[in-house]
Amino acid sequence: MQKKPEHPRGIADALVRAGSFFTRAEVPDDLRTVHRTGGRQAESFYRDRWSHDKVVYSTHGVNCTGSCRWKVYVKDGIITWETQATDYPSVGPDRPEYEPRGCPRGASFSWYSYSPTRVRHPHVRGELLKMYREAKARLGDPVLAWADIQNDAARRRRYQKARGKGGLVRASWEEAVEIVAAAHVHTIKEHGPDRVAGFSPIPAMSMASHAAGARFHSLIGAPMLSFYDWYADLPVASPQVFGDQTDVPESGDWWDAAYLMMWGSNVPVTRTPDAHWMTEARYRGQKVVTVSPDFADNTKFADEWMHPHPGTDGALALAMGHVILKEFFVERQTSFFVDYVRTYTDLPFLVSLKETEEGLVPHKFVTAADLGEDTENAQWKTVLIDDATGEPTVPGGTLGHRWGTTPEWNLDLGDTVPRLSMLGDSEGDGETVEVALPRFEETAENAEGVVRRGVPVRRIGGRPVTTVYDLMLAQYGVGREGLPGEWPTSYEDARTPGTPGWQETLTSVPAAQVARVAREFAETAEKSEGRCMILMGAGTNHWFHSETIYRAFLALLTLTGCQGRNGGGWGHYVGQEKCRPVTGWATLASASDWTRPPRHMIGAGWFYLHTDQWRYDTLPTEALASPLGDGRFEGMTGADCLAASARMGWMPSYPTFDRNPLELGEAEDPVRHVVDELKAGRLGFAGEDPDAPRNWPRVLNVWRANLLGSSSKGNEYFLKHLLGTHSNLPEDGPRCAPRDVAWHQEDVEGKLDLLLAMDFRMTSTTLLSDVVLPAATWYEKHDLSSTDMHPFLHAFTPAVDPPWQARSDYDAFHAMAERFGELAGEHLGVRRDVVATALQHDTPGGEMAQPGGVALDWSKGECEPVPGRTMYNLTVVERDYGAVGEKFAALGPLVDQLGVTTKAITFDVAEEITYLGEKNGLVREGVAKGRPRLDTAQHACEAILSLSGTSNGRLATQGFETLEKKTGQHMAHLAAEAEGKRITFADTQARPVPVITSPEWSGSESGGRRYTAFTVNTEHLKPWHTLTGRQHFFLDHDWIHEVGEALPVYKPPLNMHRLYGEPELGSIEGVQTEGLRNRGGGRRAGGKQVAVRYLTPHNKWAIHSQYQDNLYMMTLGRGGQTIWMSPQDAESIGVRDNDWIEAVNRNGVVTARAIVSHKMPAGTVYMNHAQERTVGVPRTEKTGKRGGIHNSLTRIMLKPTHLVGGYAQLTWAFNYLGPTGNQRDEVTVVRRRSQNVEY
């Protein structure tokens, strides 16, 4: 130690000594410190600040998967702040816990309660309100008043053009609701109930609030628009591979993984409360690899970072698959992997080969019918070779078994050993053939677009057949002795698809690194028996060809036995919010207690047509076709594909017909009438002429969502065509007429009569709406929340009553339903409605409608229109419109008669109805007399919980017993531990409650186990809901073949230069200053613009547009719209950090500030998702109008494979399958703008 400082001296020390005489103090010898007593009264300042009157537990109903429980502090009747709850039940003594859950966005929520952007009162567009009051005074009736305005084109256009330009005025609740109710009644009467639509996403984030509005829509016959596919969060690969919407591990299961890849999923930002499982699992020796084009937040935690060029991830995954197939299947047969794929995948199944001009190509699965069997559902039973006998055999568990009458729908192979390969097939004659496989990468070597590789075959009925496994090896370029064709010579061989060297030319990721990571991945999977996990998300799922990327990922996991394992499998983490008590929610939301079926619509299809984006879609569908296709998309565009899909009954379409379905219901036999009229050509589909006024949607209701400030891809098209107000859309954009869909020369503007929004804050949606209703915030209402990130159900509980005139969504819709009923009783009465619904997943009729996946269009004379087989199901529904209010508030009688159904399991809920009657009370009079009450959100929550297996052990057990009868497998024990458990709403308010294992989902929580998908399949031999009953590598539908996606394949991002005439990526050119408004003479540097890839990953300072306007988040971010760009791109156009820039493409313009960072790769910019135009956004230099949102530069592009239906797992269900609103393939030019901005 150093020398001790000398002891005190001098004046200062004397002062200290002296001071000690004047104050109560004690000074030690070294005079270093002074000890005083007292003087701490001022601490009371901070004590007062901290004090509060009560703490209420609630959560946030934002569209995120957090489902975090928060303590909301209240003082003097005012919400003060919030902190995270820590009372989650333990997940075990040897692992981290879920506490605390939350993020900075959630932590700032209370700011909204009393913020100046709070919607305090109902508002109506001033122009409209004036017209309405005048018309009503004149006509004396609300419905007639609304009709009067709508029948006058000039008045209608006047208030439409005022949309989004201020001028909202206050109205009373009574008046606002009356206008809304009148608009609905008029629309149904004049145009039909399918001309109303509702948009509200993600029920899990507040089930009663969602169900309230959806119930209103379902009761009146209005379609609800899907959101999961619309957001492009739905991984289409999931229904394709698993026959399941999405099912993923809770984040607590990341802990179990021994190898973790985060691939396009930036966990710290998008799964903030879950990220700790990843950081902590590293300490267990988990290796972490991130794959991201930028140095993303999660890369900080990784051991390694791979940064492929954006959108090329599929090539990287295929190359990893190449290594795994070569080293772990061909060079060494890894028994763990081989056993797994034999039992749980379609790899051993037989596929026929078809002769084409290009040679043999993979064709269709061989079925029992091909073997000449005449058994039940023979066309739906797929075939493999039993290794023991060498004979073709039909194992149990196929789709044919699922819908058959015997309990053989299981994966129990008995003595059968599926043969993986035809190579060395002793019973065959050792024949090998060359198959032609498509390739899509744009390289010099790929002029032909075809690669030829050999497979071993056997002949069945004279036709060559091989296995999916043999085709996979061919597709991945893994050669074997004696096979003809073009094979790579090494991993570095870059000439032919599949190798690490080949992917390096596409992705830039070093081949050696890819090979090593693949090897580590597989070795870890072998050692840990399937505990490798890939977290995948929006970065890889929002591309046009995302399902090809995902199928390449899923192949890695399925080949290595990682699906259906704790710690293994896919973690698809974008928009996958799980409404755990799904059956109860769905019952209320679809009002299936009163009427069935509901109208459910594919969101992206609806928006594509009704915002007229199809008119601008110059992408010919045939440009997507495989060189080996048969030309079936010739001359077609997206709108034609959508129309064909509707005709063949694949995807729903609303409005359905070019006539009011109530009018069709007036025929004696409406179903027959519709078919006859269609055949005669007198009745058309609305989607075949979407611009005709009779086919427009008229009313759109938006709640729990900010459609126009967030998810509206092609935002400017919404403004121009759907709303009829001004936009930043260039007038002269190229148009493209479809082949079959009617074309009107003139653009249509202003389709909607009414846009209604409910919100608690001002957004683009509320600003553009005609009526804005003030919603209660999440701290002001009762509701339920769940997620797939954790296994708990918990509640919203009001900390205070809704202030000002705010009301919960539940109460608002209740009021709307009642007023609607009053007006509709007179104007509509009791009517018959012809409801056309798509062929439905998890139903025998839907899944077995179109054998072999052969697409036959009756309108082209290829078959007869047969409802429920070659076209939609048609159902006549009686609607008592006057009773909508009463029905809304009571649980109807259909559930007693028909039960409630999820995934084809029907629950008998008689006991639950009795219970709910006692719990909620009974309605005493009217049409709902004697039924349980649903007049409050609490009652609705109680019903949701009672009617679901996850929250009601009796139903879960009953459901498994039903499944046991179907499968012959023992499963009821999974729920038996909780058979007597019934979770009540009060339970969920008191503390988060773990859910019960239920057949509504594919995994198990029994015994306190962490949830992961498909353990019921792997451990209890329940088949997947697919054609073979196994996980699919191969898809054989006609339309899938046409685009060359029968097997996992690499498809590069769309070439927007070639397909849409955008500048070539990376090109730098001079800015044409003509037309630009050079305001204030700001410095104009460089005058150049650069063309870059435009990506919109999720925002650290927002959950979609929520919080993006919140002052805390604005302050921690940069306080307005920003675009991240690389120093190279910035320099090329003379931009420095924080300079104002503009991004422009054919769809619109965004003005923002640049964040220049070397964490960005050159050639790509990020405009973080859902940056609203409402706060801090100046006018653009290009148009002089307010700048756009992130989705002002995007546009919907439909992929035909998303429209397939009527065939096994490729059969539509709501939010299960449908066209995605993908947006990642977009490009833009960026330029520096005048630095003087005007608001």
Added chain:
Amino acid sequence: MPRREATIGRVMAQIAMVMNLDKCIGCHTCSVTCKQAWTNRQGTEYVWFNNVETLPGQGYPRRWEDQEKWKGGWERTRSGRLRLRAGSRLKRLGQVFANPELPGIDDYYQPWTYEYKNLIDAPAGNDLPVARPVSALTGEPVDTIEWGPNWDDNLGGAPQNAPLDPIVEKIRDEVGEKIRFEFEQSFMFYLPRVCEHCLNPACVSSCPSGAMYKREEDGIVLVDQDACRGWRMCVTGCPYKKVYFNHATGKAEKCTFCFPRIEVGLPTVCSETCVGRMRYLGVMLYDADKVADAAAVEDEHDLYPSQLECFLDPDDPAVAAAAKASGITHEWIEAARRSPVYDLIATYQVALPLHPEYRTMPMVWYVPPLSPVVEAVAASGHDGEDAGNLFGAIDAMRIPVEYLAELLTAGDTHPVEAVLRRMAAMRSYMRRVNLGEERDESIARAVGLTGTEMEDLFRLLAIAKYEDRYVVPSAARADADALAEAHPLDDTCPVGEVAPNRVLLNLSPTRRSA
């Protein structure tokens, strides 16, 4: 382990914090919950008692680490005494009205808000209404927001701004190529910061009014809101720039370590709401008589070990006895024995102090972060270590050890390397356990631990249960004493006047001798 001294001086107890930067996800939840609870009021718009910085970067306020400019903390005189870097008290008194070392609002940032009401109130016009930015201080329009409390977030603007990071400036010549702000060389980590509640707080000593004090019972440093005269010497004195000036009240304010919560046994708001689960709170016993010497050691590299030596081993019976003699209660001594903070700082020595060279003896310590291996190593297909090891070698990691050392050990890279090796070894050791293989003691021994210690460290860092992260004894005993004093048999209310607490007022005479 700190070596036990033969004699133990006056034992004091402090609630200290450790943050595991290796787990920090940079989410800023701590900042928001803190701000909501404490500083969302007029006068403190720009104040973040807790903030999170992306490093490399300039931080908040800008370049706060540049003590050449701000003159925070202590410096050692040639005679071996400490004095405030900002100068003597007399000199400071001469500058009370024009303090040249006081950060201006632009060094923090100009707080702003928006005209939100326009969104609802806008009359019918010709464009979408917008809430434009305005200054939160003056209400004047702000067309372009130029700086914020987190401007550096995730390397935003780094090519332009991060070369001005004082640490980067300092080590640029030394590490050269490793810090180039280019894509392939990217690295970053987050540094959440609160008041350090130092053992030798320069802010307290800077105060001309004696308005700052360190609480005797828990070491929390506070500003007496009644006594503060707004001289702002504390703002300069604090080298971490964690004392702020409230322009509405004219008084200094700072992180209170959430004492109203700590007193009742609750973790601080920033800790409990840390969703990365990376904060730890616990009692540290230290020898108050050693602090002055420890802070004045000559070689800056010795500051970390000398502070370690001030800490007392609570499991040592002599320490317990001395603590008891110093008036520390049984509950606090017990809490010290279960202190996760003590374990991380002293037992496993994985936590390090922030800028010990400021000589304030900070009491919020940090576990340094691991980072991915650099491109060149990954590209070659090898980790740089034997093939069986999935985890990269320390020297192949992206964050230069020199950078961490400048932050945490006054530039001495050895302690940082030792921590990173320990963390990496824990991962290797636990991977074998995870995969059901034999435990390999040699991995633990290579970093100076036993296998059991490795697993205990793993439990603390990875399992990290709430009750293991936060061991905060309450002040209940003092309250009970107060109740007893009020004689329950009297007919007065038993919650009478509480005996005034004692205050430890840090006023080092050494600074006066300059």
